[in-house]
Amino acid sequence: MAEEISSTAAASTVAATKRRSLWPSVLRWIPTSTDHIIAAEKRLLSLVKTPYEQEKVNIGSGPPGSKIRWFRSSSNEERFINTITFDSKKGSPTIVLVHGYGASQGFFFRNFDALAKHFRVIAIDQLGWGGSSRPDFTCKSTEETEDWFIDSFEQWRKTKNLSNFILLGHSFGGYVAAKYAIKHPEHIQHLILVGPAGFSSETEHKSEWLTRFRATWKGAIINHLWESNFTPQKVIRSVGPWGPDLVRRYTSARFGNPSNADVLTEDESRLLTDYVYHTLAAKASGELCLKYIFSFGAFARKPLLHCASEWKVPTTFIYGFQDWMNYQGAQEARKNMKVPCEIIRVPQAGHFVFIDNPTAFHSAVNYACRKFISPDGQENTSLPEGLESV
Numbered sequence: 001m002a003e004e005i006s007s008t009a010a011a012s013t014v015a016a017t018k019r020r021s022l023w024p025s026v027l028r029w030i031p032t033s034t035d036h037i038i039a040a041e042k043r044l045l046s047l048v049k050t051p052y053e054q055e056k057v058n059i060g061s062g063p064p065g066s067k068i069r070w071f072r073s074s075s076n077e078e079r080f081i082n083t084i085t086f087d088s089k090k091g092s093p094t095i096v097l098v099h100g101y102g103a104s105q106g107f108f109f110r111n112f113d114a115l116a117k118h119f120r121v122i123a124i125d126q127l128g129w130g131g132s133s134r135p136d137f138t139c140k141s142t143e144e145t146e147d148w149f150i151d152s153f154e155q156w157r158k159t160k161n162l163s164n165f166i167l168l169g170h171s172f173g174g175y176v177a178a179k180y181a182i183k184h185p186e187h188i189q190h191l192i193l194v195g196p197a198g199f200s201s202e203t204e205h206k207s208e209w210l211t212r213f214r215a216t217w218k219g220a221i222i223n224h225l226w227e228s229n230f231t232p233q234k235v236i237r238s239v240g241p242w243g244p245d246l247v248r249r250y251t252s253a254r255f256g257n258p259s260n261a262d263v264l265t266e267d268e269s270r271l272l273t274d275y276v277y278h279t280l281a282a283k284a285s286g287e288l289c290l291k292y293i294f295s296f297g298a299f300a301r302k303p304l305l306h307c308a309s310e311w312k313v314p315t316t317f318i319y320g321f322q323d324w325m326n327y328q329g330a331q332e333a334r335k336n337m338k339v340p341c342e343i344i345r346v347p348q349a350g351h352f353v354f355i356d357n358p359t360a361f362h363s364a365v366n367y368a369c370r371k372f373i374s375p376d377g378q379e380n381t382s383l384p385e386g387l388e389s390v
Contacts, residue, residue: 029240032281037104037131038082040275044106045084047268050116053087056080057159059127063151064158070127071148072138081156082131086112086121093166093189093372095365097123098153100171100197101290102232104130104279107170109272110262111354114362118373119166126176127152128286130279137288142301145292149176150183157187166369168192171325171351175293178304178315185312192368194318194361195351198293198300199329214296226296231287236280247277254352259322261348261357305329308336316342316368320349320356327390342368345388360386 038054045052061076062069069076084105095115097108105123115121125132126149139145153176157163167188169177174196181188213219236243251273255264264272295301315337317330327343334341344364349356363384366373383389 030243030277030281032278034131034134034282037275037278037282040271040278041082041084041104041106041131044109044271044275045112047109047271048112050086050113052112053085055083055085056131057083057156059152059155059159063147064155066151070135070138070152071144072140073135075135077133077135079127079133079135079152081127081133081152082125083156083160084123086116088116088118088120092118092120093369094162094164095119095121095166095168095369096162097121098126098167098169098173098177099123099129100169100173100195102280102287103170103173104275106130106272106275106279107352108354110268110358111362114358115365118366118369122160122162122165124153124156126173126286128289134283134285137285139289139292142292145289146176146179146302148289149286150180153180154184157184163187164189166190166192166372168194168365169196170194170354172197172293174198175300175304178307181313182307182310188313189372190369191313191315192318192365193315193330194353195320195323195325196304196317196330197298197325198302199304199326199333201295201299201301201303201305223296227291229288229291231284231290233280233284233287236277237284243281244273244277247280248273251276255355257350257356259348260350260355261360262355264355305333308333309338311337311339311341314340316344316364318344318346318353318361318364318368320351320353321345321347321388322350323353324351331390343390344368344383345390347386347388360384363387 057080059079059081061078070079097105099105099107104125108123112121128134128137139148167177167181174193175198177191178193178196181191214223236246239246251269293301317327319325319327327345330343346353346357346360346364354361364387367384
């Protein structure tokens with residue numbers, strides 16, 4: 001009897017396999033998972049010459065000191081932050097890199113070698129992004145959403161036993177880094193915000209174009225999608241097998257711009273596309289922060305401009321000349337800051353300045369951290385050629 005059941009089951013499996021094989025391969029969904037993300041990350045980082053260590057840092061099952069799980073989650077499952085570390089010479093300062101919205105740590109692949117010459121470099125995938133754990137996102141307010149990222153980062157820092165480090169955040173990662181530095185300034189030597197999001201609100205921006213656009217039927221639909229938390233990642237998931245090609249078109253258009261100082265090579269573009277696809281197509285988690293942090297038009301609900309007087313850490317802002325994030329927000333904030341603040345602009349670069357013009361970006365970072373990496377402790381006060389101070 002058992003043999004008959006086994007035989008029947010085997011026949012059913014073969015039949016099912018044949019049916020699947022008849023289904024056109026182009027129409028099959030492309031699988032992704034954390035393992036796929038880590039594998040794609042390793043392929044992308046094969047372009048980096050400096051040795052590194054990849055680890056999953058355990059941050060527990062909930063916010064530090066809280067009895068609740070990761071914000072209303074019913075699971076007590078332990079969560080992890082995907083982390084890569086590039087060691088430098090003994091005594092080098094530590095710099096921690098935090099990616100932006102829709103990105104992950106691999107986006108810094110063009111920077112690791114250069115930065116590792118002066119720093120111990122650590123890059124993370126924020127909770128809910130990249131190869132990190134992706135808990136169900138259950139936050140219901142801006143405050144909870146900020147805490148989701150700030151508290152998970154703080155628990156990661158405790159687990160790694162880090163202190164006195166330089167914190168660099170890009171775009172949304174800059175917003176998180178700034179909010180973290182306001183809450184936990186004692187751990188940060190210097191704050192570097194690269195094209196940071198969230199400096200001004202819609203009221204302060206006073207965009208007539210946005211007001212007119214929102215009054216149109218197209219604007220009304222897009223605004224509704226925004227408030228419904230319809231993310232760009234949902235589009236990637238919904239198109240299934242066409243997802244990789246859609247991502248390839250994006251990476252080619254975004255990073256293949258001839259006006260950039262350093263256009264991606266064919267290998268870089270291929271490996272980045274593969275990596276980006278898997279990070280975007282995986283389970284939705286951190287991406288659902290969007291509507292709670294920003295209103296339609298990417299204006300902050302709790303702008304950093306309003307926190308300027310609370311700044312406790314010396315800060316350097318870095319923007320590309322073609323960055324869609326406006327450096328004038330940082331200029332306004334600087335008026336109310338009580339700590340040293342510099343604003344540097346990088347030529348031939350847009351929002352992803354560290355990909356568009358990595359050489360000039362590295363010069364800007366080294367200049368910002370000159371007092372930490374200067375061998376004799378003397379600060380070079382001369383801004384590198386090509387960079388602009390505003």
